[in-house]
Amino acid sequence: MQTTNEKYYINNHLSFIVSFHQNLETHSARVVGFEVKAFSINHEFADQWSYTNRLSTCDPHAKRLVTGFDPPQEVDDQEEVIFTYDVEFRESDVQWASRWDTYLLTADDQIHWFSIVNSLMIVLSISGMVAMIMLRTLHRDIFEYDQLDNLEEAQEQTGWKLVHTDIFRPPVNSESLSVLIGTGVQLFGTILITINFMVSGILSPSNLLNEFIFVIVVVWALMGIFGGWTMARLLYKTFEESEWNMKASLTTAFMFPGTVFCIFYVLYSLTSGGESWRPVLYDCMFGFLFLWLAISAPLVFMGSYICFTFIAPETRESVKTSKIPREIPEQSWYMSPIFTIMVGGIIPFVVVFELSSMLTSIDLHHFCYMFALS
Known part of the structure; x- marks a missing residue:
């Protein structure tokens, strides 16, 4: 450090201050923390300096601390x-399981919750704005229909009635859509x-990480019955498939977990080859x-079979789907899929203020955590 006198x-x-916790049950001790303080001190000693001399300013025998x-x-x-x-x-x-809690203490809890509430209010505002636009459009179309004078004008389809016979038409890849939605429900x-x-x-993952991961996997396996039920509900009842599709059930049971397991196995092979100090046990x-294989996959098949057997198909007597799909006219450039995907991603990006606070905490070497997640 520098003073005004250029010294x-x-x-x-x-x-060094080393903190340890004594376990009375196992009669052992573990280091749970340490603290380092730096000092500047002009050491004093007798006669000329040598390694055998004692320092009067730092003498452990005299219990003289700096x-x-x-x-x-x-x-x-x-x-x-x-x-x-x-060293002291x-x-x-502090127990061994709580040794990291010191780093999780934050002083900006109010700012953290303010970001969450702010994001929630923006989501509600944007959702309300979209709902108002849709309601105004529907009210305008209904008002125009009520003003029609004769039957010929009433039979002419305009506005939202142009697509009313195509709303419940099954998509092109209905099986893939059902599988993805079923997997999403499970997750x-x-x-x-x-x-x-x-x-x-x-x-709490900060205290019991292994048990935390095990509980997540067990819950995911048990949620397989809901994933299979949702897949079958969409495929057989909503999209009106006539027969039970074994391929869809197999894809729901093995596509996502198989992909994750392959990635996990590749990473495990790399860490084992690199002599990692903490590889995953076999x-x-x-x-x-x-x-x-023994819990999640059978539950997926059980859920899909129960839905296909005991749930009746949906009836849509008020809205019938036409046999010939309506031809989609040529759209403007701003209605292209690439542009709509980019614009659709801007709103969630603007809404996520919580992400900005997390990145700020990381840049400032702070920990941002919520619900015991750090």
Whole structure:
């Protein structure tokens, strides 16, 4: 550091404070934290300096510890600087599982919740604006229909009636859409239940990471029955498939978990080849395979079979689908798929203010966490 007199000082002493927790059950101790303090001190000693001399300013035998009130060490040319350190062990009440909680303490909780509420209000405002535009369009079309004078004008289809016979038409790749939606329902249910566990305090990844991952996999496996039921509901009842499709059930049961398992196995092979210090054990891999093949996959088939057997098809007597699809006219450039996808992604990007606060915390070397997630 530099003063107004152009003098330079150096931190030549480090004070280490090591905290440990004593486990009375196992009669062992673990280090749960440490703290390092730097000091600048002009060491004093008798006669000429040698490694056998004792320092009067830092003498462990006399229990003389360095404090911030000692005169600092000035740096001059051709002058030796003595570097020292001391270590102090302190017993702590912090347990081994809670040793990282110190880094999770934040002082901007109000800003954190303000960002969440702000994002929620923007989502509600944009949703309300879109709903008002749609309602105004429908009211305008209905008003125009009520003003028609004769039957010929009433039979002419304008406005939203142009597509009323194509609303419930099955899409081109209805099977793939059903599989993706069924997989999404399974993942959404897993995330929802896991978040409820974390909010209630039952699970915490910062304390029990292995158990946390195991619970996620178990919940995902049990949610397979809802994924299969949703897939069958869309495919057989909404899209009016006549027969039970084994291919769709197999795809729902094996597409997403198979892809994830292949990626996981490749990463495991790379870490094992690189002599990773913490590779995944084979019994864990076989446990995940058992949950997938013995629990999740049968539940997917069970859910799809139950839906196909016991759920009646939907009836749409009020709106019938025409046999010949209406030809879609040529659209403007701003209605192209690429442009609409880009514009559709702008609104969620603008809404996510929570992401900006997380990135700011990362840039400032802070931890941003919620529901025990760090």
